[in-house]
Amino acid sequence: xxxxxxxxxxxxxxxxxxxxxxxxxxxxxxxxxxxxxxxxxxxxxxxxxxxxxxxxxxxxxxxxxxxxxxxxxxxxxxxxxxxxxxxxxxxxxxxxxxxxxxxxxxxxxxxxxxxxxxxxxxxxxxxxxxxxxxxxxxxxxxxxxxxxxxxxxxxxxxxxxxxxxxxxxxxxxxxxxxxxxxxxxxxxxxxxxxxxxxxxxxxxxxxxxxxxxxxxxxxxxxxxxxxxxxxxxxxxxxxxxxxxxxxxxxxxxxxxxxxxxxxxxxxxxxxxxxxxxxxxxxxxxxxxxxxxxxxxxxxxxxxxxxxxxxxxxxxxxxxxxxxxxxxxxxxxxxxxxxxxxxxxxxxxxxxxxxxxxxxx
Amino acid sequence: xxxxxxxxxxxxxxxxxxxxxxxxxxxxxxxxxxxxxxxxxxxxxxxxxxxxxxxxxxxxxxxxxxxxxxxxxxxxxxxxxxxxxxxxxxxxxxxxxxxxxxxxxxxxxxxxxxxxxxxxxxxxxxxxxxxxxxxxxxxxxxxxxxxxxxxxxxxxxxxxxxxxxxxxxxxxxxxxxxxxxxxxxxxxxxxxxxxxxxxxxxxxxxxxxxxxxxxxxxxxxxxxxxxxxxxxxxxxxxxxxxxxxxxxxxxxxxxxxxxxxxxxxxxxxxxxxxxxxxxxxxxxxxxxxxxxxxxxxxxxxxxxxxxxxxxxxxxxxxxxxxxxxxxxxxxxxxxxxxxxxxxxxxxxxxxxxxxxxxxxxxxxxxxxxxxxxxxxxxxxxxxxxxxxxxxxxxxxxxxxxxxxxxxxxxxxxxxxxxxxxxxxxxxxxxxxxxxxxxxxxxxxxxxxxxxxx
Numbered sequence: 001x002x003x004x005x006x007x008x009x010x011x012x013x014x015x016x017x018x019x020x021x022x023x024x025x026x027x028x029x030x031x032x033x034x035x036x037x038x039x040x041x042x043x044x045x046x047x048x049x050x051x052x053x054x055x056x057x058x059x060x061x062x063x064x065x066x067x068x069x070x071x072x073x074x075x076x077x078x079x080x081x082x083x084x085x086x087x088x089x090x091x092x093x094x095x096x097x098x099x100x101x102x103x104x105x106x107x108x109x110x111x112x113x114x115x116x117x118x119x120x121x122x123x124x125x126x127x128x129x130x131x132x133x134x135x136x137x138x139x140x141x142x143x144x145x146x147x148x149x150x151x152x153x154x155x156x157x158x159x160x161x162x163x164x165x166x167x168x169x170x171x172x173x174x175x176x177x178x179x180x181x182x183x184x185x186x187x188x189x190x191x192x193x194x195x196x197x198x199x200x201x202x203x204x205x206x207x208x209x210x211x212x213x214x215x216x217x218x219x220x221x222x223x224x225x226x227x228x229x230x231x232x233x234x235x236x237x238x239x240x241x242x243x244x245x246x247x248x249x250x251x252x253x254x255x256x257x258x259x260x261x262x263x264x265x266x267x268x269x270x271x272x273x274x275x276x277x278x279x280x281x282x283x284x285x286x287x288x289x290x291x292x293x294x295x296x297x298x299x300x301x302x303x304x305x306x307x308x309x310x311x312x313x314x315x316x317x318x319x320x321x322x323x324x325x326x327x328x329x330x331x332x333x334x335x336x337x338x339x340x341x342x343x344x345x346x347x348x349x350x351x352x353x354x355x356x357x358x359x360x
Numbered sequence: 361x362x363x364x365x366x367x368x369x370x371x372x373x374x375x376x377x378x379x380x381x382x383x384x385x386x387x388x389x390x391x392x393x394x395x396x397x398x399x400x401x402x403x404x405x406x407x408x409x410x411x412x413x414x415x416x417x418x419x420x421x422x423x424x425x426x427x428x429x430x431x432x433x434x435x436x437x438x439x440x441x442x443x444x445x446x447x448x449x450x451x452x453x454x455x456x457x458x459x460x461x462x463x464x465x466x467x468x469x470x471x472x473x474x475x476x477x478x479x480x481x482x483x484x485x486x487x488x489x490x491x492x493x494x495x496x497x498x499x500x501x502x503x504x505x506x507x508x509x510x511x512x513x514x515x516x517x518x519x520x521x522x523x524x525x526x527x528x529x530x531x532x533x534x535x536x537x538x539x540x541x542x543x544x545x546x547x548x549x550x551x552x553x554x555x556x557x558x559x560x561x562x563x564x565x566x567x568x569x570x571x572x573x574x575x576x577x578x579x580x581x582x583x584x585x586x587x588x589x590x591x592x593x594x595x596x597x598x599x600x601x602x603x604x605x606x607x608x609x610x611x612x613x614x615x616x617x618x619x620x621x622x623x624x625x626x627x628x629x630x631x632x633x634x635x636x637x638x639x640x641x642x643x644x645x646x647x648x649x650x651x652x653x654x655x656x657x658x659x660x661x662x663x664x665x666x667x668x669x670x671x672x673x674x675x676x677x678x679x680x681x682x683x684x685x686x687x688x689x690x691x692x693x694x695x696x697x698x699x700x701x702x703x704x705x706x707x708x709x710x711x712x713x714x715x716x717x718x719x720x721x722x723x724x725x726x727x728x729x730x731x732x733x734x735x736x737x738x739x740x741x742x743x744x745x746x747x748x749x750x751x752x753x754x755x756x757x758x759x760x761x762x763x764x765x766x767x768x769x770x771x772x773x774x775x776x777x778x779x780x781x782x783x784x785x786x787x788x789x790x791x792x793x794x795x796x797x798x799x800x801x802x803x804x805x806x807x808x809x810x811x812x813x
Contacts, residue, residue: 141387144405144418146663212434224436306423316421319394319568320666321591328662 021048034349036341039063092327097334100327108148115143147308153335156309159226160298160343163233164291170234171241171290172283176271178242179249179279188242196239200297203235204228204304225307232301237294244286248279284351291347295340310336383414384626388633391422391431391440394568394665395585396676397467397614398441399655400696402664403640412639413632421663424566425524432617433458439633441466442617445526445712447738452713454526454721461623462615463743464634465704466641468695470613471529471604472589472680473536475504475581476574480599480683482507494686498606498779501540508542508559511580521565521573521582525554528613531715532604533562533583538798539607539780547720548806554719556809574598585613586694587667590674593681600682605690608784609777610699612708623743634747638702639756645697652677697761704744706768707786709735714789718799720806731789741768 025048029041042058074094081091092100126138147155178185211228222230252275260270276283302311314332317325392398401419404410410417420437422428429446431437433456447460475483486503487495511518522530525547534544537560545558555561565573570582575597582588592598604611616637623630643651656676660669674681678691695701710731716722745764751757772785782795794801804813 141416144387144416146419146661304423306421306427315423316394316662316666319421320662321568321571322660322662322666322668322671325666 018048022050030352034345034352036345086326089323089326092330096327097330100324101331103324104149104328104331108150111145111148114145118143118145149313152308152310152313153339155226156298156302156311157339159229159302159307159309160233160291160294162226163230163298164237164294166230167234167238167290167294168241168287171238171286172245175242175245175283175286176249176275176279178246179252180271180275185246185250188246192239192242195235196243198236200232200236200300201304203232204301207231207235208305225305228305229298229301229307229309233294233298236297237290240289240293241283241286244282244289245279248282248286249275251282252278280354281351284347284354288344288347288351291343292340295336295343299336382628383632385438385629386414387416387418388438388629389418389420389436391420391428391437392664393425393428393441393566394421394667395441395614396587396659396665396672396694397470397585398664399644399659399676399694400466400616400637400640400702401441402658403643403655404636406658407640407643409636409639410633413636415629415632415636419663425527429456432460432619435619438622439616439618442615443524443527443529444612444615444708445528445531445716446524447615447617448709448712448734449526449716449721451738452722452734454716459620459737460617461620461738461740462617462704463623463630463740463747464616464637465612465702465708466614466616466637466696468610468613468699468701469603469605469692470675470694471532471583471585472600473533473581473583473602474570474574474589474592474598474600476577476579476598477596479504479507479580480601482510483601495682497602497682497688499601500779501537501542503540503601504537505541512559517561518559519561519563519579521570521579521584522562523567523570523584524564525552526712526716526721528604528611528712529583529585530554530562531712531719532607532611534715534719536583536602536607536779538796541798543798544719546800546806546811548808549723551806556720556806557811571595571597586675587665587672590671590681591667593674593684594668594671596684600680602779603680603690603693605692607779608773610692610695610701612705612711615704623740630743631747631750634744635751638697638744638747638751641697641702642757642761645695645701649678649691700763702744703763703766704739704741705766705770705786706732706735706739706741707770709739710786710789711784714793717789718793718796718801720800723805725790725803728788728790732787735786736768739768741766 022045025041025044028044029038032038032040039059039062042055042062046052046055046059078093078095081093084091122141129135129137174188178188208228211224211231215222215224215227256274256278260274265273298309299311299314301307302309303315304311306312306315310332314329317328317332390401392401405417405419422431422437422440425443425446428437428440428442429450432440432442433450442460442462444462444465447462449455450458450460483499483503484495486506487499490496508518520533522533524530537544542559543557544560544562545553545555547554548556563579565579565582567584567588570584570588571591573579574582574592575595581598589600593600604613616633618630618633644655653673656669656673659665659672659676660667665672674687675690675693678689678693679687680690680693681687692699713722713726713731713734717726745762748757748762752759752762769786772783772787775781775783778784782792784792790802793799800806800811802813804811806812
């Protein structure tokens with residue numbers, strides 16, 4: 001084929017490059033969506049030369065509208081809050097909450113400095129002990145001061161993941177059993193129905209008593225308070241995963257089941273090659289719900305039991321009743337919300353990695 | 361904090377291996393409730409006194425007195441800032457049973473009784489005025505009698521809060537009410553509500569929640585430690601009517617409690633802890649309370665009491681604000697060291713036991729020697745004196761500041777130091793019980809809803 005247009009080859013090449021670019025943008029879009037940054041796609045597209053008007057409309061919908069909504073929320077909060085007088089003064093507005101967040105950050109830095117000094121001192125003590133020929137007495141002493149805000153956040157996150165992992169380890173196999181065998185389902189179902197609606201605040205005293213009795217040592221791998229919080233999370237976040245797994249496994253395509261029979265698959269192969277892949281989307285939905293529930297439960301459990309973490313921070317501030325307490329509690333509320341959101345995103349990203357579904 | 365860093369930097373005793381060798385346990389966790397009288401613990405930590413003894417102490421705020429007691433009994437806490445009644449009640453098996461001892465008394469005085477604004481307005485006409493037009497103190501609960509009658513005639517119970525069934529605050533509130541002729545109700549083995557034949561219904565609320573509970577209208581008044589009375593004044597929700605200093609001059613308050621087992625297994629550690637606490641108490645009262653403002657700053661940190669510094673300062677610096685603007689001097693509102701405040705006197709233990717008997721928590725009559733025996737099994741002045749001796753030997757304390765030859769009983773409190781004019785002698789508990797107009801005496805018992813015998 002020949003052509004009179006001398007630029008044809010160059011145009012064709014540019015067209016192909018553009019097409020490749022758009023493919024790449026579209027591929028990236030899936031990840032932007034996972035990360036909650038979907039508004040980047042239209043911007044990139046516009047930059048790559050796509051119809052700017054249409055792209056701007058997308059940018060407005062994906063970025064402009066949420067920003068306007070957040071701004072409206074802040075304005076509404078800022079105007080309404082000072083009008084509510086509590087016995088601790090007016091309800092703090094966005095500005096006070098922000099300045100309290102800055103204070104908490106400064107406080108965390110001060111505490112980190114204090115901790116570094118403490119650790120240096122312990123090291124010095126140990127060196128002296130070694131110099132004195134008493135190396136057997138050397139030990140690491142954990143910092144004894146109050147935890148900073150960031151440390152409390154980290155404690156909560158560790159606890160929720162620990163509880164969530166135990167819950168998943170119990171719920172997924174149980175769910176598969178219930179999904180595969182109607183008899184197992186009949187056995188598990190009533191218990192699930194009864195225990196699912198139980199509030200974490202009801203589990204907590206039981207867990208506290210049992211853990212205190214069963215885990216008598218105070219020098220074990222975990223602290224008691226950590227175990228109590230984590231197990232309470234486990235008990236409450238078990239159910240969504242269990243139910244969704246059972247449902248996912250039970251609703252596996254009959255044709256696939258027949259194929260497995262024809263191929264005379266053993267149970268293990270059947271589960272790994274057939275059941276799990278097809279039940280994964282629902283299992284992940286269950287896991288996402290579980291993690292969300294676990295996070296909410298954890299904060300409540302920490303508040304009630306005074307176990308270290310964000311919940312204790314909130315309760316301590318409520319008890320302090322100082323003029324900055326309300327603003328600090330609000331900082332904690334936003335922290336809890338944002339972390340809850342991020343946890344959900346993490347699970348969503350995992351789901352996108354492992355499953356082939358409409359979400360992708 | 362600066363002080364701590366200096367203490368960390370200069371601390372020499374800490375790194376002396378000889379001392380470290382003697383301690384059975386050097387990493388300790390102590391519990392406390394958000395109240396200003398936990399100050400000796402915060403001071404011992406921040407001033408580096410614990411470190412000087414080679415102790416690595418973590419201080420943990422607890423949600424309420426029950427959680428704190430369970431923590432000490434269960435071993436999650438090595439020791440705690442406790443209500444004086446807690447070790448006694450636990451040892452005689454009232455509530456949770458466990459042998460808890462106290463080698464160190466944390467302070468004298470420091471509590472107040474607050475009523476809601478509404479009740480205050482109703483009480484005010486019954487209170488005589490000073491020349492300057494301010495209410496005359498101390499205010500007797502007699503001024504409350506017409507208010508309670510009005511509540512009852514409208515069919516409403518008159519509710520007040522205290523912090524724990526065996527708390528100082530329960531007994532002080534009861535003492536004040538009974539001194540004014542109001543019956544705060546009895547306990548019996550079957551009915552532990554403490555409201556049998558009560559004119560005023562007392563119930564439990566954790567200290568930091570008192571102001572919020574009063575504000576919500578669940579209770580019309582409460583007895584609690586600082587800063588939760590001054591907090592009510594600052595919030596404009598209530599008026600403190602009487603302090604415990606006016607009820608009974610220099611009455612014993614909190615103690616430092618540990619299990620008997622802990623003291624037995626860790627004698628050197630126990631002694632080291634007491635040494636650090638005595639130094640903290642001395643620092644708090646040094647040079648006429650010169651360090652109190654610094655202590656207030658420490659306590660206002662969120663990990664300790666956390667209330668605003670100005671609220672804490674109100675009572676910690678020798679004043680007390682009653683109605684808004686009515687600030688009066690109460691130099692001994694909080695005593696941490698002078699008047700032998702830290703020495704665990706048997707007579708203090710006996711007073712708490714008499715109050716348990718008075719209101720039926722101890723259901724049956726006990727002999728005077730029983731009171732003495734229980735006091736001696738819980739209060740351990742010998743450990744205290746050993747620690748004090750070590751401090752004197754190290755040149756950190758004055759020989760003259762400690763009652764070396766005391767038999768453990770304070771001289772009887774004279775009648776004029778107590779609001780109802782009834783003297784207290786710890787050596788004659790039964791005679792004392794007989795002299796109180798309201799309360800069980802002799803062989804009396806609470807059966808069903810009435811006092812018999």
